Amino acid sequence: MISEKMIQMTKNSSAIxxxxxxxxxxxxxxxxxxxxxxxxxxxxxxxxxxxxxAIEEIINEEDSLxxxxxxxxxxxxxxRAAIAxxxxxxxxxxxxENNILMTVGAAGGLNVIFKTLLNPGDEVxxxxxxFGEYRSxxxxxxxxxxxxxxxxxxxQPNLEKFAQMITxxxxxxxxxxxxxxxxxxxxEETIVRMAEILCAKEKEFGISIYLISDxxxxxxxxxxxxxxxxxxxYHNTIVGYSFSKSLSLPGERIGYLVIxxxxxxxxQIIGAANVANRILGYVNAPSLFQRVIAKCLDAQxxxxxxxxxxxxxxxxxxxxxxxxxxxxxxxxxxVKSPVEDEKAFCEAAKKYHLLLxxxxxxxxxxxxxxxxxxxxxxxxxxxxxFDMLAKEYGL
Amino acid sequence: MISEKMIQMTKNSSAIxxxxxxxxxxxxxxxxxxxxxxxxxxxxxxxxxxxxxAIEEIINEEDSLxxxxxxxxxxxxxxRAAIAxxxxxxxxxxxxENNILMTVGAAGGLNVIFKTLLNPGDEVxxxxxxFGEYRSxxxxxxxxxxxxxxxxxxxQPNLEKFAQMITxxxxxxxxxxxxxxxxxxxxEETIVRMAEILCAKEKEFGISIYLISDxxxxxxxxxxxxxxxxxxxYHNTIVGYSFSKSLSLPGERIGYLVIxxxxxxxxQIIGAANVANRILGYVNAPSLFQRVIAKCLDAQxxxxxxxxxxxxxxxxxxxxxxxxxxxxxxxxxxVKSPVEDEKAFCEAAKKYHLLLxxxxxxxxxxxxxxxxxxxxxxxxxxxxxFDMLAKEYGL
Numbered sequence: 001m002i003s004e005k006m007i008q009m010t011k012n013s014s015a016i017x018x019x020x021x022x023x024x025x026x027x028x029x030x031x032x033x034x035x036x037x038x039x040x041x042x043x044x045x046x047x048x049x050x051x052x053x054a055i056e057e058i059i060n061e062e063d064s065l066x067x068x069x070x071x072x073x074x075x076x077x078x079x080r081a082a083i084a085x086x087x088x089x090x091x092x093x094x095x096x097e098n099n100i101l102m103t104v105g106a107a108g109g110l111n112v113i114f115k116t117l118l119n120p121g122d123e124v125x126x127x128x129x130x131f132g133e134y135r136s137x138x139x140x141x142x143x144x145x146x147x148x149x150x151x152x153x154x155x156q157p158n159l160e161k162f163a164q165m166i167t168x169x170x171x172x173x174x175x176x177x178x179x180x181x182x183x184x185x186x187x188e189e190t191i192v193r194m195a196e197i198l199c200a201k202e203k204e205f206g207i208s209i210y211l212i213s214d215x216x217x218x219x220x221x222x223x224x225x226x227x228x229x230x231x232x233x234y235h236n237t238i239v240g241y242s243f244s245k246s247l248s249l250p251g252e253r254i255g256y257l258v259i260x261x262x263x264x265x266x267x268q269i270i271g272a273a274n275v276a277n278r279i280l281g282y283v284n285a286p287s288l289f290q291r292v293i294a295k296c297l298d299a300q301x302x303x304x305x306x307x308x309x310x311x312x313x314x315x316x317x318x319x320x321x322x323x324x325x326x327x328x329x330x331x332x333x334x335v336k337s338p339v340e341d342e343k344a345f346c347e348a349a350k351k352y353h354l355l356l357x358x359x360x361x362x363x364x365x366x367x368x369x370x371x372x373x374x375x376x377x378x379x380x381x382x383x384x385x386f387d388m389l390a391k392e393y394g395l
Numbered sequence: 396m397i398s399e400k401m402i403q404m405t406k407n408s409s410a411i412x413x414x415x416x417x418x419x420x421x422x423x424x425x426x427x428x429x430x431x432x433x434x435x436x437x438x439x440x441x442x443x444x445x446x447x448x449a450i451e452e453i454i455n456e457e458d459s460l461x462x463x464x465x466x467x468x469x470x471x472x473x474x475r476a477a478i479a480x481x482x483x484x485x486x487x488x489x490x491x492e493n494n495i496l497m498t499v500g501a502a503g504g505l506n507v508i509f510k511t512l513l514n515p516g517d518e519v520x521x522x523x524x525x526f527g528e529y530r531s532x533x534x535x536x537x538x539x540x541x542x543x544x545x546x547x548x549x550x551q552p553n554l555e556k557f558a559q560m561i562t563x564x565x566x567x568x569x570x571x572x573x574x575x576x577x578x579x580x581x582x583e584e585t586i587v588r589m590a591e592i593l594c595a596k597e598k599e600f601g602i603s604i605y606l607i608s609d610x611x612x613x614x615x616x617x618x619x620x621x622x623x624x625x626x627x628x629y630h631n632t633i634v635g636y637s638f639s640k641s642l643s644l645p646g647e648r649i650g651y652l653v654i655x656x657x658x659x660x661x662x663q664i665i666g667a668a669n670v671a672n673r674i675l676g677y678v679n680a681p682s683l684f685q686r687v688i689a690k691c692l693d694a695q696x697x698x699x700x701x702x703x704x705x706x707x708x709x710x711x712x713x714x715x716x717x718x719x720x721x722x723x724x725x726x727x728x729x730v731k732s733p734v735e736d737e738k739a740f741c742e743a744a745k746k747y748h749l750l751l752x753x754x755x756x757x758x759x760x761x762x763x764x765x766x767x768x769x770x771x772x773x774x775x776x777x778x779x780x781f782d783m784l785a786k787e788y789g790l
Contacts (some may be wrong), residue, residue, distance in 0.1 A: 006667040046459040048553035064441040068644045136674035249463045251682025272401040279531035281506035286681040287646025
C-alpha cells in the first residue's frame with residue numbers, strides 16, 4: 001500500500017540494522033569496552049582544531065542572515081571558488097566556481113548526478129567489491145547497477161571483464177578509490193587503461209560514458225601512495241567529494257561535485273544538477289558548514305592515528321594466519337574468510353564479540369570487512385580474540 | 396542524452412532563474428536600494444540570539460565526535476525526544492521520539508515521505524494556489540499532483556471540489572497553512588470538514604489517505620490567530636516541519652517529520668522513511684544543527700518585524716486601490732492583478748523596479764505574490780511606486 005519499492009528496500013536493509021542492534025545488546029551484556037565493533041565506517045579521530053576555530057570565527061564575524069540564509073542552490077560562490085582554487089593548486093586542474101556544486105555529503109552528490117544523468121533502464125557499471133548504497137542510488141532513478149566481478153589477487157578493477165560489460169546502454173561507471181571495502185588505491189596504470197577502454201567504447205557506440213569518482217577517502221592515503229585525480233585522465237569524469245572523512249564531519253553532510261567543462265554536455269549537466277539539487281529537497285548544502293570547510297581546505301584529521309591502526313591490525317591479523325591485501329588508503333581491511341561461507345565466519349567471530357561485515361554486502365562473498373576507524377586500544381585488545389578465532393579455523 | 400525528465404524540469408525552472416538574474420541586473424543599473432524585490436521567500440529577520448549561544452555552548456561543551464558524527468538515520472534520540480516533548484506541551488499530543496524523524500529541511504522531509512508513500516501513478520491532491528515545488532516532489536516518485544481550484548473569495552480550500560476529486564488512486568493530500576502564497580491560515584472549521592471528507596472517502600474506497608501538513612510558517616502567525624495542529628483532527632496526518640522561518644535558518648536545512656502512531660501502517664512508514672532518508676542521500680539531518688535546534692525550541696525570530704511589514708504593506712496596497720486578502724500568517728501577500736494577464740502586470744511593475752511573482756507559478760493566474768520578508772524601508776520606499784503603478788491601471 002505504501003511504496004512497494006520502499007517496502008523491499010526496507011526489508012533489505014534490516015540486516016545492517018540487525019547487526020547494529022546486536023552490537024548494542026552485546027555492549028549492554030558484556031560492557032562496551034569488551035565489544036570489538038569493526039562494523040561501522042564512522043570516524044573515531046575528531047575533527048581538526050581548525051573546524052572549531054572556523055565555526056567561532058564565522059558566527060562572530062559574519063552576518064547571521066548570510067551565514068544561515070539561502071544562497072544559490074549550487075552553494076556560495078566564494079566557497080566554490082575557494083574549492084576550485086584549492087583543487088587547481090593540488091592537481092594542476094583549471095576549474096572555476098562554475099564547475100563546483102556544493103552537496104549534502106557525497107551521498108547527496110551521487111544522488112544529484114544520477115538523477116541528472118539517468119533515464120530509466122540506463123546501466124551503471126561498478127567494480128565488486130563496492131559500497132552497497134550504490135545499488136539504491138542508481139535504483140532511485142530507475143537505472144540498473146551492474147558489478148564487474150573482482151580480481152581477488154589485487155582488488156584492482158578487473159578491466160578485461162569491464163570492457164566486455166560496456167554496452168550502448170552504459171551511461172556511467174562509478175569508482176571509489178581509495179576503496180571501501182578493500183582499502184586498495186586504484187593505480188595510475190589501472191586508471192590510464194580504464195580511460196582508454198572508455199574512450200574506445202564511447203567511439204564504438206557513439207555515446208558518452210561518465211566516470212563518476214566517489215572520493216570520500218581521498219585524503220586517507222598511507223605511505224605516500226599516489227592517488228590519481230581522475231579528471232586528468234578521462235574527459236567525462238565527474239568527481240563526488242565529501243568532507244566526512246577528511247575533516248571527520250560525517251554528520252554535517254557537506255561535500256561537492258566537480259563537473260569539468262571538458263565533460264560532454266557539461267553546461268546542460270551543471271544546469272540540471274543545480275535543479276536536481278533543489279527538487280530532490282536538498283535545496284543547498286548546509287550553509288554554515290559550506291563556510292566552515294572553505295576555511296579548512298588545508299586542514300586534515302590525524303591520518304597518523306588511522307595509519308597506526310592499519311599497521312597494527314594488518315600485522316596482527318596476518319600473524320594470526322589471516323590473509324588480506326595491505327590497504328593503502330581509507331580505513332578498511334578486507335580479509336579472506338577462512339571458509340567459503342563468510343557469513344558463518346562472521347557469526348563465529350561474534351562469540352569473541354568481534355563484529356565484522358560479510359563481503360556479500362559488497363557483492364564479494366568469501367571476504368569480510370573490518371573498519372579500523374576505532375580506538376587503538378580496541379585493536380590491541382581485539383588481536384588476542386582474532387588469534388583465538390584463527391585457531392578455531394586451524395590457521 | 397542526460398535525463399529527459401531533468402532536461403524538462405530545468406527548462407521549467409528557467410523562469411524563476413531569469414527573474415533572479417533580472418533583479419541582479421536591475422540592481423547593478425539603478426543600485427540595490429532602488430530595487431524593490433518582493434520575489435523571494437528568504438527571511439530578512441536574523442536568527443534569534445539563542446542560536447549563536449547554542450552553537451557556542453555545543454562546540455565548547457560537547458564531544459566533537461558526537462556533535463559532527465553519524466547518528467541513527469532518524470536523528471539523535473535526545474533531540475527527537477526534546478521535539479516530541481515540546482509538541483506534546485504545546486498541542487497536547489502524545490508523541491515519542493519514535494514519531495519524529497529529523498530531516499534536511501521541510502523539502503527533504505516531503506521528499507522522504509513521498510518516496511515512502513507513493514507508487515507510480517498514485518495521486519496527490521493539493522489546493523491552488525500552492526508552492527510550485529510540490530509538483531517536482533511528487534513527480535520525483537512518479538506520482539501525479541492534482542490541484543483543487545481555488546476559492547478566490549476567501550482562499551480557504553475549496554472543499555466541495557476537493558471531495559469530488561478524491562478517487563481510489565488518491566494516496567495523499569498536501570496542505571500548507573499558514574499558506575504560501577496567500578498568507579491565509581486554514582480555519583478550524585475548514586480542517587474539521589476536510590477531515591470528515593477524508594474519513595468518508597477512506598471508508599467509501601477502503602483506502603488510506605495521508606494528509607501531509609507542510610508547516611514551515613507555523614510560528615509566523617499574527618493577531619493571535621489559531622493555527623490548528625492537524626494530527627488532532629485527522630488520524631492519517633503526517634507533519635513536515637522546518638526551522639527555516641521560525642529560527643531564520645533556511646540555509647542550514649533542518650526540519651523534521653512527525654509520523655503519529657495512529658496513522659495507518661505507522662510502524663512500516665516510520666521504518667521505510669528512515670531508509671528513504673538514507674538512500675535518498677540525506678543520510679541524516681545536519682548534526683550540529685540538530686543539537687542547536689533542540690536548545691532553541693522555545694526561541695523565535697522577531698515576528699513583530701514581519702507584522703509591521705504586513706500591516707504597512709497591506710494598508711499601502713489597499714489604499715492605492717489594490718485588492719487582497721489580509722494575510723494572517725507567513726510573509727506573503729497575494730494581490731489581485733488589475734488585469735487578467737498577471738504576467739503583463741508583473742512586467743509593468745518592473746518599470747518601477749518592483750519585482751513580483753505571477754500567480755501562474757502557484758497555479759492561480761490573475762494574482763501576484765509579494766514576499767514581505769524584506770526590510771521595512773524597502774516597503775516604505777516601494778509604496779509610492781505601487782501608487783504610480785495603481786494609477787497606471789486606473790485604480
